[in-house]
Amino acid sequence: MQLPPSGDPQSYHQVAVAGASGRMGHMLIEAIRDAQDCRLAGALDIPSSPTIGNDAAAFLGHASGVPVSSDFATALEHAQVLIDFTRPEGTLAHLKACRERGVKMVIGTTGFSDAQKQEIADAGRDIAIVMAPNMSVGVNVTMKLLEMAAKALATGYDIEIIEAHHRHKVDAPSGTALKMGEVIAQALGRDLKQCAVYAREGVTGERDPSTIGFSAIRGGDIVGDHTVLFAGTGERIEITHKSASRSTYAQGSLRAVRFLAEQQKGLFDMFDVLGLRT
Structure with a gap:
């Protein structure tokens, strides 16, 4: 788990990333690395990914100490929040694992059916979730x-x-x-x-x-x-x-992570995160 040279890890938001080897996954990992209050705590990808076992930040030329894994237990062991921009089926599998472990979620995945959206809403009874089709x-x-x-x-x-x-x-x-x-x-x-x-x-x-x-x-x-x-x-x-860049989605996702630190359970969106709800 990536930690600062010194300091209490509890003072940081411990964040795991799903789809860690994809374009959005890379953008999220870079944003987490650059954030002063966040640390990369896990990296998930599909078993067939060629990056499984490699350091999640290797593409940046840095070592995070966090390997890319297809095992939910390993990737979520130290995480407080999972950020997920994958596919509906993958997100729902991650949702089940997070719900079982009490890990909060930021969901930027799109293409859900009404039944799948209801499944996410149901999970909000146990964990805090921010779901938005666009995190910008x-x-x-x-x-x-x-x-x-x-x-x-x-x-x-x-x-x-x-x-x-x-x-x-x-x-x-x-x-x-x-x-x-x-x-x-x-x-x-x-x-x-x-x-x-x-x-x-x-x-x-x-x-x-x-x-x-x-x-x-x-x-x-x-x-x-x-x-x-x-x-x-x-x-x-x-x-x-x-x-012009996916970095806007990554920065918005980290704002959602910070918002979730104050929430125990419930389903929220970016209007809640940004205080735009009337």
């Missing part, structure tokens, strides 16, 4: 702006959400785009499941003004762009957030 502070402030805009532009404006991500992203629309839609729908008193439109092709007919449209672009190495268009008669309002 800027994105979550954007969500608050969208809530305000939706209430002010409730009539006379058509709403479209356009998102763009890299070619490797496997789910669409993005979890962030869906969350934006949920925030807007809630502000308007609508049910997103009833008003969302995810594809248009052929003769679609006139646009239903009560709908919220989604468009997804996949290509290149786009980290994540989201634009919400409020299109009225004679004017358009666009609220846009663009991510």
Whole structure:
């Protein structure tokens, strides 16, 4: 376990990382290493990962003393919090292990079904969890702006959400785009499941003004762009957030870790972490 040369390890947030060998895993490990109040306590990856057994910070040219492991007990032994940006099935397996061990979680994984989201909510009865489709502070402030805009532009404006991500992203629309839609729908008193439109092709007919449209672009190495268009008669309002680096997700995740230090159990999101809940 990575510790400072001297000092009480209890004064640090002991953080484990799932998907430690991936791009987001590397970004998280680097952010933890750079944080003055956090220490890397565990690193999880799938058994087939070629990095199993290697030092989790080897890619940085440093030794953390934490090997990458596929064994839950080993990776979570010293951890207070697990940060997980993997896949739904993997996250749920990690959730079970954390729940059994009393380890809190920060979940940035997207693509969950309603039943899987309920499973996470159920775990919140025993452990504290922050789950958000996007951990970026800027994105979550954007969500608050969208809530305000939706209430002010409730009539006379058509709403479209356009998102763009890299070619490797496997789910669409993005979890962030869906969350934006949920925030807007809630502000308007609508049910997103009833008003969302995810594809248009052929003769679609006139646009239903009560709908919220989604468009997804996949290509290149786009980290994540989201634009919400409020299109009225004679004017358009666009609220846009663009991510240039995954480091924003890592920094937001560490803010969630610090928030969880004060929570015993419950399911929270980044509005709670950032004090944006009204």
